[in-house]
Each structure stands twice: as structure tokens, then as C-alpha cells.
Amino acid sequence: MSFAVRALVFDVFGTLVDWRTSIAREVQLALEPRGLQVDGPAFADAWRDEYQPAMEEVRTGRRPFSTLDVLHRRNLDVVLHRFGLDAAVDEPLRVHLNRAWHRLDAWPDVTPALERLRGRFLVAPCSNGNISLMVDLARRNGWHWDAILGAEVARDYKPKPEVYLAAARAFDCAPHEVMMVAAHSSDLAAAAAAGLRTAFIARPDEHGPGRGEIQASVPVDLQAADLADLADRMGA
Structure with missing residues (x-):
């Protein structure tokens, strides 16, 4: 050089x-034992699609700095609602799902x-x-x-x-x-x-x-x- x-x-x-394969796997492993059928790759894509808009809120100063774990959790709640899973996924399971990004x-x-x-x-x-x-x-x-x-x-x-x-x-x-x-x-x-x-x-x-x-x-x-x-x- x-x-x-x-x-x-x-x-x-x-x-x-x-990240896509890993998140799809983690979502299916978490939800399917509860009888919840979900398209893992589609869920992963939807969750990732919220990534840039959430960070843009911080970059533009509309929100104070928050870690990506915090942003991922906000985005998870949005995506669960979109997939019709709000009532089926309790708080402990949401915490576990959000940690999926730590298991890629x-x-x-x-x-x-x-x-x-x-x-x-x-x-x-x-x-x-x-x-x-x-x-x-x-x-x-x-x-x-x-x-x-x-x-x-x-x-x-x-x-x-x-x-x-x-x-x-x-x-x-x-x-x-x-x-x-x-x-x-x-x-x-x-x-x-x-x-x-x-x-x-x-x-x-x-x-x-x-x-x-x-x-x-x-x-x-x-x-x-x-x-x-x-x-x-x-x-x-």
C-alpha cells in the first residue's frame, strides 16, 4: 500500500x-414454542427497517442520545404491533427478543x-x-x-x-x-x-x-x- x-x-x-439470519432464527425460537407462527426473515427485515429512522431522530436532535438497545426496543414494540403480536408477547419475552441483537x-x-x-x-x-x-x-x-x-x-x-x-x-x-x-x-x-x-x-x-x-x-x-x-x- x-x-x-x-x-x-x-x-x-x-x-x-x-444479522438477518440470526434475528430470524431468534424470533422463531422465541415465538414458536408459544404457538405463535411468524415469518422470521420478514420480521427481521421489518425490525431492521426501523433502524435508520430511529437513529435519525437522534442525529437531528429531535431525541437525546439513546443507546441502540433502547432504540431497538422501541422499534420492536412497533413491529410487534404491526405483526399483530402485541397481546401475545409479554414484557419478559420482549426483553429476551430485544437481546437477540446481542446473539448474532x-x-x-x-x-x-x-x-x-x-x-x-x-x-x-x-x-x-x-x-x-x-x-x-x-x-x-x-x-x-x-x-x-x-x-x-x-x-x-x-x-x-x-x-x-x-x-x-x-x-x-x-x-x-x-x-x-x-x-x-x-x-x-x-x-x-x-x-x-x-x-x-x-x-x-x-x-x-x-x-x-x-x-x-x-x-x-x-x-x-x-x-x-x-x-x-x-x-x-
Whole structure:
């Protein structure tokens, strides 16, 4: 590479974890024993569709900062109502369902590739997920971070510049010494605008088979087929 990168920071939902399959599984495991039939993937999609609108309330200042766990819970109540499940899902089950985001499974390439990358670079999530959520995902999937960064540290949500810049400051790095790694062109465009380097990871099945991004639609420093390919390209 013709540029010096000291740290890699990662988007998590979609880039490192298969949130759709995991949430669909968790919803069905929680509801079907109670005799509640639900289309797990459709429920996962509906829940995820509330993600950006909820964060936009914070980004625009209409709501004070709340962690993603809090936003996910508000969104869960909306989706349960939409699916006609209000009366059938009690408070303890709602709490359990909301914690499903803490039980997401990594894409198969992620855990070994992260370990390789950590041998050469500082590594951390730069996610909209809160710290406890990131800790639980790391413990579940065997990840070893050098720090946990992102929205809760910055007290705002991507793609606001402060989220990326706070991550760079936490590692005592200039923005150009940090590379944002993500499967979403919009995330990478925002990181680049804040001065970070960028790497795109293809996740063609994030939103279902063939319904994820396969290449960046914005200029990036690197494009990779998966995280193992990125580790190869970064000399890790």
C-alpha cells in the first residue's frame, strides 16, 4: 500500500455479522414454542427497517442520545404491533427478543481474519451498536478488540463525522491513519469525507440471497471479497 494505516475500525451489522439470519432464527425460537407462527426473515427485515429512522431522530436532535438497545426496543414494540403480536408477547419475552441483537452470528470468514488483522493493526468496532452489545458479540464470536468504539463513545450515530473522528482520536491516530471497513457504500463515503481510509467488503447476501452490496458504489481505497481477502491484501 502507498499509505500508512495504523488502525482498522469495522462496521459490524452486515459487515461482520449476519444479522438477518440470526434475528430470524431468534424470533422463531422465541415465538414458536408459544404457538405463535411468524415469518422470521420478514420480521427481521421489518425490525431492521426501523433502524435508520430511529437513529435519525437522534442525529437531528429531535431525541437525546439513546443507546441502540433502547432504540431497538422501541422499534420492536412497533413491529410487534404491526405483526399483530402485541397481546401475545409479554414484557419478559420482549426483553429476551430485544437481546437477540446481542446473539448474532459472524459470517464464517470473520473470526480468523480478524485475528490475522489484529496481528498487524489496532482493531476496533466503529458501530452504531452500544458497548455492551459489542462486548456480547465479541464474546459470542471469539473476537479480540483493542478497544470498543463507535456511537456510544461519540454520543451520536453514523454517518455523522464525529463517530469516525472519535474513533481515530481514541487510538491517537490522524484520520488518514485509520481505515474504515464496511459492507455499505454510504458508511464508507461518510468515513472518507471525515478523512479516513476506506475498505469495502462484499456481503452479497446481507439482506437475503443476492440482496446485499457486491461492490462499492463510491470511491474506496480497497475492495475485498470478504475479510480474509482483506487480510491478504493488507499483508496480515
